[in-house]
Amino acid sequence: MWKNSFFVGFSVFVIFGMLMSAIPRESQAIPPFARKYATACPTCHVVFPKLNQFGRQFRANGYRIPVGEEMFIKDEPAGGQMLLGAKPWKKLFPNAIWPSDIAGTVPIGAFVDQRIRFKTKERGAGSKAPRTIFEGIHEFELLVGGTFGERFSFFGDPKVWEGTEKPTEIGRLFIQYNRSPQFNLRFGILEPRAIMPFSKHRQWIRMEEHLMNNTPTISPGGNDLAKFSFRKSEGFEFFGAKEYGRHGIEYAAGVLSGKNWDSSKNSEGYAGGSASWREVDSDKDWYVALAWKIGGMGVVGKEEETEELVQTQNWRDDSVKLGAFYYNGRTDVPNEFPGSHVADKIGANHFIRTGLTMDLFYGDANIMAGAQFMRNTARDFEAPFDHKDFDAMLYEVELDYVVYPWLLPGIRYELFDPSNYDGGTSGDDNGFQKLTANISLLGAANVKMMLEGTTKFDNDKVGRQEEFRVSFNWTF
Numbered sequence: 001m002w003k004n005s006f007f008v009g010f011s012v013f014v015i016f017g018m019l020m021s022a023i024p025r026e027s028q029a030i031p032p033f034a035r036k037y038a039t040a041c042p043t044c045h046v047v048f049p050k051l052n053q054f055g056r057q058f059r060a061n062g063y064r065i066p067v068g069e070e071m072f073i074k075d076e077p078a079g080g081q082m083l084l085g086a087k088p089w090k091k092l093f094p095n096a097i098w099p100s101d102i103a104g105t106v107p108i109g110a111f112v113d114q115r116i117r118f119k120t121k122e123r124g125a126g127s128k129a130p131r132t133i134f135e136g137i138h139e140f141e142l143l144v145g146g147t148f149g150e151r152f153s154f155f156g157d158p159k160v161w162e163g164t165e166k167p168t169e170i171g172r173l174f175i176q177y178n179r180s181p182q183f184n185l186r187f188g189i190l191e192p193r194a195i196m197p198f199s200k201h202r203q204w205i206r207m208e209e210h211l212m213n214n215t216p217t218i219s220p221g222g223n224d225l226a227k228f229s230f231r232k233s234e235g236f237e238f239f240g241a242k243e244y245g246r247h248g249i250e251y252a253a254g255v256l257s258g259k260n261w262d263s264s265k266n267s268e269g270y271a272g273g274s275a276s277w278r279e280v281d282s283d284k285d286w287y288v289a290l291a292w293k294i295g296g297m298g299v300v301g302k303e304e305e306t307e308e309l310v311q312t313q314n315w316r317d318d319s320v321k322l323g324a325f326y327y328n329g330r331t332d333v334p335n336e337f338p339g340s341h342v343a344d345k346i347g348a349n350h351f352i353r354t355g356l357t358m359d360l361f362y363g364d365a366n367i368m369a370g371a372q373f374m375r376n377t378a379r380d381f382e383a384p385f386d387h388k389d390f391d392a393m394l395y396e397v398e399l400d401y402v403v404y405p406w407l408l409p410g411i412r413y414e415l416f417d418p419s420n421y422d423g424g425t426s427g428d429d430n431g432f433q434k435l436t437a438n439i440s441l442l443g444a445a446n447v448k449m450m451l452e453g454t455t456k457f458d459n460d461k462v463g464r465q466e467e468f469r470v471s472f473n474w475t476f
Contacts, residue, residue: 050203110142111474156174171232194288197359204438207436207438209231211414211434214231233258243299247293318361330349352373367399407440414436
């Protein structure tokens with residue numbers, strides 16, 4: 001039955017593709033940065049929201065063109081920048097306020113995600129019947145961003161709607177101080193650079209988050225010991241980059257408040273519109289990350305790389321980036337955890353996440369790979385769980401490929417392998433594997449259709465889940 005649903009979805013996708021292939025691909029740029037420079041999405045994106053190397057340079061330089069920023073700002077039709085103070089004030093400092101500027105237009109855009117889902121229940125659970133779900137609006141979020149003068153910038157993506165609930169929490173929203181390419185500081189609600197390049201917010205395959213980013217940790221008894229995610233937290237981060245010829249080094253270090261997934265909320269993270277992330281205690285999480293890039297465009301940007309805003313084949317960047325990260329934090333342990341004799345134990349789980357990453361570009365292909373070691377240590381519990389380490393390994397590899405600038409397939413494989421989750425009742429105690437595939441089709445630079453599918457099966461081959469989805473994404 002699911003094969004019929006899949007065939008229908010695929011047929012719709014092919015017909016849409018044939019129609020779109022005949023449409024010229026000139027379009028207005030997505031806000032707010034593209035409006036500022038009067039350029040199109042492909043300047044910084046392979047396929048939105050995934051960045052190409054120029055887009056990464058732009059982000060690393062405080063959302064500015066790396067070299068020659070002023071020559072690219074368009075007075076018409078984008079509106080240019082509005083000065084807050086005269087430039088000669090710089091010479092009068094500290095006897096005058098340092099001048100700044102803001103966008104001439106409101107620096108706000110929007111992102112919309114619409115979905116049609118075909119889902120099968122877990123095999124081995126007694127039913128294989130697919131469920132077809134229409135989500136006219138699955139997600140609607142605002143995109144805000146801009147610069148204040150030469151040293152400050154900001155970015156955010158507050159959600160207006162997600163799933164079937166109206167969120168009351170903001171997504172990312174932070175202000176950034178950009179002293180130089182080597183030293184930058186941002187503060188607010190942010191996604192840490194600890195897990196480069198597996199960002200939840202810039203991923204090509206959209207159906208599932210990277211497990212490298214949103215790590216599963218299943219405790220004995222099948223309960224969440226630490227459902228941890230790198231997707232966002234509150235705190236500050238230092239980061240920077242330094243070029244050495246055709247090579248470059250990038251670093252990041254930060255301190256975050258540390259949030260815990262509230263198990264009283266539903267799987268989408270909301271219950272009655274209440275936010276699901278909450279502060280654990282006064283202890284803070286901390287992390288460090290380091291990456292070394294060999295070949296390709298620089299990590300900061302050179303003048304010859306930014307003489308013009310290239311929009312064709314700018315996804316090519318023959319290079320390899322090798323990275324390492326370490327994250328140390330604390331979170332809660334739910335009261336149903338075996339050995340717990342009180343209510344939810346605040347901050348009782350001490351955990352680490354550490355691993356290696358690779359980001360390889362060659363021709364039209366991009367291969368990302370990572371390995372992550374996870375350790376959770378429960379404190380102040382009854383035997384045999386007190387001070388017991390629960391370890392797991394996570395492996396991920398993804399291949400993204402540009403067939404045409406408007407036709408972009410990708411495939412991802414993930415393996416979660418817990419080493420000592422004994423005594424559990426959940427099938428995930430034995431780990432699982434996931435295979436996720438995506439075909440993205442751009443009808444215009446800011447209109448995208450995706451055909452995606454994922455299958456998940458336990459390492460012991462007992463259970464299996466499958467889901468297929470047709471998504472429509474557009475920005476304005």
